[in-house]
Amino acid sequence: MKAWMFHGPGTQLELVDVPDPTPAPGEVVVDLKAAGLCHSDVGITDGTLTEVLGFTPIILGHEASGVVSAIGEGVTTAAIGDRVAISAMGDGTSGVIGQKTIGIGRHGAYAQKHLTPASELIPIPDEVPFVQAAAATDAGMTSYHGVFVRGGLQPGMKVGIIGLGGLGLTGARMAVLAGAEVYAAEINTDVHAAGLERGVKHVVNDVTELAPFELDLIVDFAGFGTTTAGAIEAVRHGGRIVQVGVGQQESTINTYLLAMKDLQLVGSVGGTPADTVEVIKYIASGGLTIATRTIGFDDIPAGLDEVARGVKGHRLVATIGD
Template identity: 75%
Template sequence: MGIQRCRVADRACRCPRSHPGHGEVVVDLAAAGLCHTDVGITDGTMAEILGFTPIILGHEAAGIVSAVGDGVDNVSVGKRVAVSAMGDGKSGVLGQKNIGVGRHGAYAEKTLAPASEIIALPDEVPFEQAAAATDAGMTSYHAVFVRGGLRPGTKVGIIGLGGLGMTAARLAVLGGGEVYAAEINPRVHAAGIERGVKQVVGDVKELAEFELDLIVDFAGFGTTTAGAIEVVNNGGRVVQVGLGRSEATINTHLLTMKEVELRGSIGGTPADTVEVLKFISSGDLTISTKSIGFADIGSGLEQLARSEVGGQRLVALFD
């Protein structure tokens, strides 16, 4: 494929090999989701997570297998697949060789991936939903069910009804939770109610009246973290996902006296993505997406940076 212009950084990037090695798969991309992580990479605040530069970004990928290498027996040419955004799901982001972070990503015609990262798609799942599921879906599921430990009947608070928070709220409802949310933008409150949230308030501290066992913070502006610790039940759990600020001042007296558990959550595992795809396939979950063209990826990331997307996930569809 030679040299391809990197759509995001506007630098010449060498495209990945179009032929697979042992244990590798080539995927012809049909959809690539846009993520705020890529905004952080391009503005420099998260550039340290990259394995090398220049690099083709994009870690939410779905498409059709066009070639398989020796030793691959879990997928064949022509199959509809997604690529795990978190690799093996065991090493987090830093130090990984994940798609769009440690190797060339989905803002290209093709991507090369280990067969172990390939996830088969149910026929009922469109490519744009599959791409969004690999990150927005996976991250939300992992925070709510794995780190949050949601069980049927759990009273849950979701802070921030953006792309992740909206998906997490719906997943919590599907998991049998009694779900409430705090969101400063009143224009998205109705969308939360449509997804099964019982009530949406404008400020974290207004969640106190609902006596919540679990709060998942998808905003992460410091005050939201501190507010969650203040309003969660005694013995409750707060899961931190959002990184609106890199530091927070919290009331350690309340943390201790209430025996609140504070957990971080980032990404997830291929197994989490599979669970999300099951919800989508059943028709119970639709991740809110907005389709754009491949040429619009750069402007789409600029929209994300300006917080102009609301509760939707931008997904680039390939011709």
């Protein structure tokens, strides 16, 4: 099979031929159909996050979907021909970046085939395209976890979303579908319309402009310091702020307001396989379409370069095979 191999920081991905994988007991082989391109892979290739890898050279890519093509001994939860996604978080017990997870501790999705434990498969209904399923495993999962698990969203809540990039648009749409009243702050006015099209009631340039709406929850998908500080100003007394984005590693916030408004400020990273399942349910219902743009398998290195420069409002997903 063909795969894009990463040898280390400062090197280009190399297209190589490697033997087709053979499943051991408890494993399956998936013929990949789609692989999402994530900014964390840019961090790996530029040296910022390379230390998380279990080994090199390695095939990167942790957002994957495809069709089961071979089954190892003892596997009873999957059959050849099953449409599946592969959990970006392993089986959910190995932490956010577990050393056995796809594209981190074992070869990943920038390849034609992938060997995975059967325990990490997530079934895909026929009505969910492979491209959407791949995006659901990370972009969708991370959005869901921040809004619903860490944010505790309930129907009827007033929710603010900071940043209408790929994660923010997805999180906003799921919040709308769950019965929340959703507002958003986004500095790039070109994507305001995309938020409104997804059911956001009002979009402003700066989060502090959302203060009059007395929001119960604000989820910050940007994380540029000023956005965190602004969320503390804007959220209602007793509200909650969830920090997902880390566009800037440090922030100066008003701790007086944090205390006097009796606020909760919590972090959120990644998610769980169960979160991905919920995202796929939203997609299957017809209510959610994650904003994506597809590229070819041969274009993965150029796609990562584009991600490094900044992709606004959608996820790049490589299509693989026929």
